[in-house]
Amino acid sequence: MTDNPFRTKTPRPFSARTPPVQPDDAERWNLRLYVAGETPKCVQAFQHLKQICEEHLQGRYSIEVIDLLKNPTLAQGDQIIAIPTLVRKLPPPVKKIIGDLTNTERVVVGLNLIPIRPETRRAK
Amino acid sequence: MALGHLVSPATVAKTPSGIAGFDQITGGGLPQGRATLVCGGPGSGKTIFAIEFLVRGAELGEPGVFITFEESALDLTLNVASLGFDLARLQQQKLLALDYVHLDPAEIEEAGGYSLDGLFVRLAHALDSVGAKRVAIDTLEVLFSTLKDDSVVRAETHRLFRFLKERGVTAVVTAEAGTGSLTRQGLEEYVSDCVVLLGQSVSDQSATRFLRVVKYRGSSHGTNEYPFLIDDCGFSVVPATSLQLDYQVSVDRISSGIPSLDAMLSGNGFFRTSTILVSGAAGCGKSILAAHLANATCERGERCMLFAFEESPSQIVRNMRSVGLDLLKWQEQGLLELRATRPILYGPEMQLVSMHKAILEFKPQTVILDPISSFMSAGTAHQIKAMLVRLFDWLKTQQITGLVTYLTTPASREETDIGISSLIDTWIEVRDLEVAGERNRALYLLKSRGMSHSNQVRELLISDAGVSLADVYSSPDGVLIGSAKLAEIRRRAREEHANAVDVARSDRLLQLKRETVEAQIAALRAEYAAHEEEVQRRLRSSHESAEAARFDREALSRLRTDLGNRNSSSNGGRA
Numbered sequence: 001m002t003d004n005p006f007r008t009k010t011p012r013p014f015s016a017r018t019p020p021v022q023p024d025d026a027e028r029w030n031l032r033l034y035v036a037g038e039t040p041k042c043v044q045a046f047q048h049l050k051q052i053c054e055e056h057l058q059g060r061y062s063i064e065v066i067d068l069l070k071n072p073t074l075a076q077g078d079q080i081i082a083i084p085t086l087v088r089k090l091p092p093p094v095k096k097i098i099g100d101l102t103n104t105e106r107v108v109v110g111l112n113l114i115p116i117r118p119e120t121r122r123a124k
Numbered sequence: 125m126a127l128g129h130l131v132s133p134a135t136v137a138k139t140p141s142g143i144a145g146f147d148q149i150t151g152g153g154l155p156q157g158r159a160t161l162v163c164g165g166p167g168s169g170k171t172i173f174a175i176e177f178l179v180r181g182a183e184l185g186e187p188g189v190f191i192t193f194e195e196s197a198l199d200l201t202l203n204v205a206s207l208g209f210d211l212a213r214l215q216q217q218k219l220l221a222l223d224y225v226h227l228d229p230a231e232i233e234e235a236g237g238y239s240l241d242g243l244f245v246r247l248a249h250a251l252d253s254v255g256a257k258r259v260a261i262d263t264l265e266v267l268f269s270t271l272k273d274d275s276v277v278r279a280e281t282h283r284l285f286r287f288l289k290e291r292g293v294t295a296v297v298t299a300e301a302g303t304g305s306l307t308r309q310g311l312e313e314y315v316s317d318c319v320v321l322l323g324q325s326v327s328d329q330s331a332t333r334f335l336r337v338v339k340y341r342g343s344s345h346g347t348n349e350y351p352f353l354i355d356d357c358g359f360s361v362v363p364a365t366s367l368q369l370d371y372q373v374s375v376d377r378i379s380s381g382i383p384s385l386d387a388m389l390s391g392n393g394f395f396r397t398s399t400i401l402v403s404g405a406a407g408c409g410k411s412i413l414a415a416h417l418a419n420a421t422c423e424r425g426e427r428c429m430l431f432a433f434e435e436s437p438s439q440i441v442r443n444m445r446s447v448g449l450d451l452l453k454w455q456e457q458g459l460l461e462l463r464a465t466r467p468i469l470y471g472p473e474m475q476l477v478s479m480h481k482a483i484l485e486f487k488p489q490t491v492i493l494d495p496i497s498s499f500m501s502a503g504t505a506h507q508i509k510a511m512l513v514r515l516f517d518w519l520k521t522q523q524i525t526g527l528v529t530y531l532t533t534p535a536s537r538e539e540t541d542i543g544i545s546s547l548i549d550t551w552i553e554v555r556d557l558e559v560a561g562e563r564n565r566a567l568y569l570l571k572s573r574g575m576s577h578s579n580q581v582r583e584l585l586i587s588d589a590g591v592s593l594a595d596v597y598s599s600p601d602g603v604l605i606g607s608a609k610l611a612e613i614r615r616r617a618r619e620e621h622a623n624a625v626d627v628a629r630s631d632r633l634l635q636l637k638r639e640t641v642e643a644q645i646a647a648l649r650a651e652y653a654a655h656e657e658e659v660q661r662r663l664r665s666s667h668e669s670a671e672a673a674r675f676d677r678e679a680l681s682r683l684r685t686d687l688g689n690r691n692s693s694s695n696g697g698r699a
Contacts, residue, residue: 036241045236068242072249075242079226082271083241098271099236110233 029053029061030090034075036068036083041100045084048101056113086111136342139258139294142180143173144481145361149346150337154318159288159295161315163307164322169333169354170298172207173322174260175200176358177296179209181258182219188258189221189250189293193266197222207358221250227270234272240280244287251291259288259295268309285314306338317341323349332471335361351473353481362477362514373397378424378490378525381416384593385552388569388578394550395574396489397523399516401545403530404554408565409584410529411435412591413552414492415444415451417527421490422454429461429488431479433498437462448590461486467502472511475502479515483524491519495529496544509544516547549573554584557605564606567593583609 033049035042046065053061068075068083078087082098088111097110107113138152147153154160154177164170171194178188192200200222201211214220223246251259264284267277288295297315301323302308312319319339324331334349352361377392386393394400400417402410414430421428432440440462441451454460463482467475483491499508512528519526530544545551551570556563565584569577582593583605597604597612604612 034242036245039239039241041237041239048236068245072245075246075249076223080242081225081227081240081246081267082238082243083245084238085242094231095233096231097233097235099234099238102236104235106233106235110235 027060027091029057029088030064031061032064032066032078032087032089034066034068034078034080034083034085034087039083042084044100044102045086048104048107049086052101052104052107052111052113056108138343139186140180140184141177142184143176143359143361144357145350145352146335146359149335149350149361150318150340151343151345154294154296155340155342156294157289157292158317159285159297159315160318160320161297161299161307161312162320162322163299163301163312165301165324168301168322168324169352169359170322171195171200171262172204172354173320173359174262174296174298175204175209175211176207178220178258178260179204179211179214179358182214182217185219186257187219187221187254188260189223189247189254189256191223191225191247191250191259191261193225193227193261193263195224196226197224200224206356207354208356209358218254221254221256223247223250225266227266229270232270238273238276240267240276240284243280244284247284247287248291251293256293259293260298261295262298263300264297264311265300265307265309281311281314325349332473334473351477353474353477355478355481357481360477360481362480372523373520374523379420380413381418381420381423382413382591382593384582385413385567385591388580388582388593389550389572390575390577392575394525396525397520398525398549398573399519399547400525400527400550400552401530401548402527402552402554403532405532405556408554408556409567409586409591410531410554411440411494412444412447412586413554414494414527414529415440415447415449416591417490418451418460418492419444419449419454421488421525422457422459425459426489427459427461427486428454428490428492429463429483429486430492430494431482432462432464432494433467434495436464440464446588447586448588461488467499472499472503472507475499476511476515480518483519483522488524490525490527493526493528495531497529497531512544513547516544545570559605560608560611562606562608566596566605 031049031053033046035045046063049063053063066074068080075081078085078096080087084098084100086097086101086107088095088097095110095112097107099106101107137156138150138154139156140147140153141150142153162170162173171192175190178190181188190200195203197211204211211220211222215222225243225246247259250256264281267281268274271277285297297311299307299309299311301321302310306312306319306321316339318337318341321336321338322333323336324333326332333352333354335352336349337345337347350361352359374396376396377394378396379386379393380389394417402413404410418428418430430440435443437455441455444451451460451462455462461482465475465478479491479493496508496512499511502508503511516526548571550572552567553570554565554567557566558564565586566581567584568581569579571577581596583596585592585594597609599612
């Protein structure tokens with residue numbers, strides 16, 4: 001597992017709740033990324049997700065990656081058919097974004113990250 | 125069954141679908157290890173076809189997987205429970221795996237490229253969990269309407285069918301019918317082995333479900349539109365169109381239940397397995413004749429099924445009790461089954477399918493349809509004739525005696541509107557004769573194939589002791605029946621009586637005459653005898669006097685001789 005692309009590209013373990021919750025913003029983001037093996041699309045999706053989260057939700061998110069090849073039964077729970085699929089478990093309502101997340105704007109809109117968009121622009 | 129000869133020995137391995145009738149049309153079922161596309165409009169029965177395919181497979185020990193895009197597992201379980209399918213039990217027994225793939229377009233955003241690996245993972249997992257041999261996917265097209273990237277969906281659909289083939293499972297994939305093409309999304313391009321079309325045709329406000337095998341690669345198949353029925357036992361398809369006329373006939377005779385009618389049919393009644401038509405105007409006793417046959421069937425310990433299209437079962441039982449037939453008894457003994465439906469409720473084809481099914485279940489020796497003319501309201505004459513031909517043919521192949529009644533209108537007498545007379549073996553016509561202000565029933569045989577039969581018109585008498593047939597009188601004014609007949613009988617009796625009186629009187633006169641003549645003869649004889657006696661007396665006396673004279677003369681001559689010798693002058697003086 002040393003050459004796990006999900007690990008190598010990120011310094012932090014993605015499945016742990018490493019980003020600390022910021023006390024001033026109680027809203028915590030719980031994201032799940034469904035993959036099936038280490039296909040380029042899946043690796044790409046994880047990278048994009050990581051990037052977007054860091055940009056918009058720093059310290060307020062956790063990402064859980066589920067590999068359906070290892071846990072096929074988990075596909076039913078979130079009604080997964082497409083790979084990769086990103087599921088926003090928290091905050092409600094549940095949102096699903098399918099694809100390798102290359103279209104950042106779609107992801108941002110799909111996850112309802114817009115309110116904090118102007119700040120990120122300024123930060124840039 | 126009837127189609128056996130149409131389908132050549134299977135070259136493609138087939139998996140029996142278990143759907144009644146379908147396996148006969150296709151000569152064994154669905155292509156084994158391949159996918160079959162079942163397409164049709166909304167409510168055409170696609171889901172039920174798919175689920176029955178799996179349930180029947182489970183009954184044969186072949187586990188199956190049902191992937192549904194449309195109904196939740198719970199909804200589906202509840203919906204098909206009404207067809208007698210217990211999906212929960214099959215799931216417990218590991219004979220069925222259900223996976224509901226719920227796709228909510230509002231919930232899904234697409235951002236970048238993707239594949240449908242998730243679906244494949246789920247499918248593979250479901251297949252492995254039960255060791256499936258059968259798969260049904262209902263309805264794949266939901267993917268097309270949910271996902272925006274058509275090219276991905278098409279590529280993945282293609283991959284899905286390849287995947288199914290590699291796994292060696294026999295699959296049923298359902299699809300919505302499209303306009304101008306078989307399916308809305310052109311799924312028929314992906315499935316090339318077998319395509320089944322389900323549909324509904326509506327004519328004259330009545331709908332008929334039909335099934336057609338559009339394509340079956342590597343196998344011949346029936347090509348017609350076969351009507352089918354979905355009821356509490358699932359699907360039933362009727363491949364009832366028999367192209368052959370090779371059924372076995374019986375020389376057995378069965379009683380009509382009316383001895384005097386049997387007598388008209390060369391004394392033995394109908395042929396077993398023949399088709400009998402009783403036609404006639406309203407109120408002529410057609411149903412009563414039918415009920416007598418039912419009664420006679422049950423009396424032999426055989427089963428009879430009566431389809432009534434105008435009366436309810438309890439009404440029939442009550443009415444027939446009034447002519448001395450206790451049908452309730454037979455019902456209780458399970459020998460008689462009365463089914464009442466309105467023909468308008470289904471189209472003729474559906475009616476046929478449901479009758480077909482009921483007959484297969486009850487296995488009667490005699491089937492009665494009362495009356496078939498009420499089908500006229502349920503379809504065109506052509507449809508009804510086609511349906512009846514198939515029904516009669518099928519009854520014959522099943523060795524069942526069939527009796528149908530037909531209500532004629534005064535204009536259509538001796539000819540049924542739907543032209544089925546040529547299918548009939550024995551045709552009894554009952555008609556009403558209106559004479560002298562009353563209606564009476566007359567019965568005669570129009571034909572009875574294969575037996576000598578009476579050409580006489582008989583009067584049909586219905587009393588609380590049943591039905592009997594009486595001779596009718598013919599007179600110079602026509603056939604006499606009813607009270608006119610009674611009047612004629614009395615008139616003839618009076619005539620006979622008068623004649624008898626006349627004869628007796630003439631006899632007496634003759635006697636008197638004879639006596640008189642004889643008396644006269646006696647008188648004449650007496651007179652004659654007296655006369656004769658008188659004549660003889662005279663003759664006798666004249667003879668006597670002649671004798672006496674001769675004697676005297678001789679005596680004298682003797683005297684004279686004596687005297688002459690002595691005194692010859694005294695002799696001459698005396699003479």
